[in-house]
Amino acid sequence: MEPNHTPRIEINLAKIGHNVKQLVELYGKKGIEIMGVTKAVCGDPVVAEVLMNKGILMLADSRITNIQRMQNAKIKAQFVLLRTPALSEANLVVKYADISMNTELSVINELSIAATKNKSIHKIILMVEMGDLREGIMPKDLEEVIQEILTLKGIQLVGIGANFACFGGVKPSKASMDDLSVLASGIEEKFSISLTCVTGGNSANYNWFESVTDTGKINNLRIGESIYLGCETLDREAIPELFTDAFTLVAEVIESKIKPSKPYGEIGQDAFGNHPKFEDRGQMKRAIVSIGSQDVHVSGLTPKLEIEILGSSSDHTLIDAKNVDLKVGDEVKFNVSYGALLSLMTSPYVSKKYIGEIRLVSKPIPLTTNS
Known part of the structure; x- marks a missing residue:
């Protein structure tokens, strides 16, 4: 990619x-x-x-x-x-x-x-x-x-x-x-x-x-x-003089609309067998970014904008855009937890981009299976 x-x-x-x-x-x-x-x-x-x-x-x-x-x-x-x-x-x-x-x-x-x-x-x-x-x-x-x-x-x-x-x-x-x-x-x-x-x-x-x-x-x-x-792992407190943002997830907005905040119709299980519950907050600026639970532990993502993650399905993450004007094609950035990092690096659907230093290996070596 x-x-x-x-x-x-x-x-x-x-x-x-x-x-x-x-x-x-x-x-x-x-x-x-x-x-x-x-x-x-x-x-x-x-x-x-x-x-x-x-x-x-x-x-x-x-x-x-x-x-x-x-x-x-x-x-x-x-x-x-x-x-x-x-x-x-x-x-x-x-x-x-x-x-x-x-x-x-x-x-x-x-x-x-x-x-x-x-x-x-x-x-x-x-x-x-x-x-x-x-x-x-x-x-x-x-x-x-x-x-x-x-x-x-x-x-x-x-x-x-x-x-x-x-x-x-x-x-x-x-x-x-x-x-x-x-x-x-x-x-x-x-x-x-x-x-x-x-x-x-x-x-x-x-x-x-x-x-x-x-x-x-x-x-x-x-x-x-x-x-x-850049943190210790008992309380996830930052260690002095270390960077805590060496990894950033970038996902693209693929839908942006005004919609109700609460699903309507007869409710059953969601895609993962859960029985979701939602608070009615009236009409909401809702956006979807192009990543989901198949790629990342969504609970480990923290948006860098003043927006809120509402949840995810396999391939979609739902966002309350609040006062941010998110348009289709915009890129949204997230800080990641360790669990989110692990899943993102493992996913073949997430591309990896190196920044900040000259790369010392001329070509990435793909994951392989043992033979």
Whole structure:
């Protein structure tokens, strides 16, 4: 698609680069390295190269397809698979990822087999369950799992980690970070190994980081949202000196009319099986922009104009234009949440336009499927 096609997401590479530089310096002051998480941008090589050029050495993604996309674009990084690998993708993980995060011995065994066949060493980080109840080995089982891992060929244990504020919304506290540090020290002492990566969380760790002088054994954080949207993720508060508008959605007005504010006729379910309810506000300046729920989490959009989003169907987003004179063909801009960004970057119907910095990759590398 042409870069000015609508709907499109405008990606300000200069603002992303600024945020990366600031965060690398900020966290580096207390000895913490950043993994740049690329899943929200679907492993976009253009964005990935900005991250690399501004000081990030490790790129992390939840999908092997995205890592493969960056590898094919010749991005020179250490690649980390964030999501626990599926048994069926062990060969691909060993081929494309330098490190993977794991919780299941059966999967690690498959990685061992694949690495041995490939005559390579695959590095792993064990994720520990510390309250958020997404992925993780229970702490009481950790030593038994490690004992088994150390017998496997082709596998090198390089670290442990924990996840917070994703599924359960559990905050990364000083106590939980101290507990993770104690676990890391205990493992190193018991098994006479060195853990080079103790990854304590993600963009939700900003407040913890700011509140402590000693980060203990924590030497790594997995940062995505703070890079792209300039905020921490517990309260979505802006981080000082970061841009919060590096991504902008642009959608085009395809209808603009005066209409009633409340649907009329016998009411049933809407397109998604809901029973909608509407307030009667009289006649309204209603506009439709050319994007819908198939492309974006509409609840994560904030208009830059003084207008109101009324709702959406698959392909339409309905707007109360209020006092704004929206005409057919006008472009309407929106700030985006993390969920909205993720969906927009994933949608093949939304074009991507890079602004603010000379692109370092001459041609975008499309998403591919594994073969």
